[in-house]
């Protein structure tokens with residue numbers, strides 16, 4: 001059995017709202033798992049059930065093989081880091097870090113040793129005498145993380161810990177939390193609505209929507225092999241482009257653009273969808289240019305440029321592709337001009353196709 005097992009977990013709040021449906025997941029010791037999804041999809045509710053802060057309405061939860069549904073938060077050996085930091089404003093950084101251990105009656109010299117060791121990991125050594133109000137947001141969040149690691153628990157639970165930080169601090173803290181995870185080896189479950197945080201930090205990501213798991217997989221899996229339209233659109237920035245169209249004679253015919261799907265999808269599969277509406281997808285970064293790349297095995301796309309965003313390492317081209325707003329990424333040296341007609345290519349191996357009715361991915365020859 002895995003280290004943490006969630007089997008058929010459901011949460012129905014007292015007002016009758018069914019917030020989490022049949023959540024199944026096995027987590028190995030030491031894994032860094034990220035729950036990601038839009039606000040309200042049930043991430044925090046699931047985390048709080050794991051923490052023991054919210055009861056489990058239905059299903060079984062095991063820690064290291066032992067049924068844990070009815071264990072109290074302390075018995076579970078978890079430490080939780082909240083978005084709000086939850087620091088004691090009238091205590092110094094040292095005392096904030098030491099507080100949990102003091103309550104447990106740990107000896108002062110052991111406390112000091114652990115506070116100093118944690119402060120070192122978190123770069124807080126020079127701030128131990130300060131009060132929380134004398135710290136930046138990033139430093140406060142480090143103290144909050146420090147309070148969790150000092151307890152030397154086996155399981156860290158983090159609920160949107162970086163959402164109060166500015167963009168730059170978030171990037172720094174992201175790598176610091178990954179580093180702490182490597183150093184402590186603690187099994188970590190991290191909740192965020194930010195797909196970039198999920199992609200950069202997770203061993204495995206759980207994508208949730210409306211209380212249901214959509215897909216569980218490594219960042220690589222979710223990016224290249226999304227199981228449905230939601231995951232395909234949620235993972236990746238800028239998001240995947242989608243074109244809704246009907247298949248006729250194995251092709252999608254758009255004004256100025258014809259996509260011959262027989263080049264990328266098996267005929268038997270295509271036959272099933274003949275005459276039906278599907279969603280064709282490609283990622284902005286899949287675009288290739290004839291001047292630079294081999295485009296012999298690729299769809300030619302014609303569009304009109306509406307906006308060009310030079311980002312330095314690449315350029316985002318916002319375009320009208322047969323009436324559909326699309327984004328493609330190109331090398332900054334190849335940036336087209338606004339209002340120009342522009343041609344790019346999407347390799348057959350980079351296309352996605354979805355069943356419009358079920359939103360599930362349709363198998364293409366390369367997937």
Ligand code: ADP
Pocket residue numbers: 013014015017019037038039040041042043044045046
């Ligand atoms: P997330 O963390 O993904 O933003 P939550 O787990 O906090 O989502 O909430 C999931 C859903 O459950 C939301 O629709 C929310 O309004 C609802 N919810 C959360 N707490 C309660 C509660 N105590 N009573 C009733 N509904 C709740």
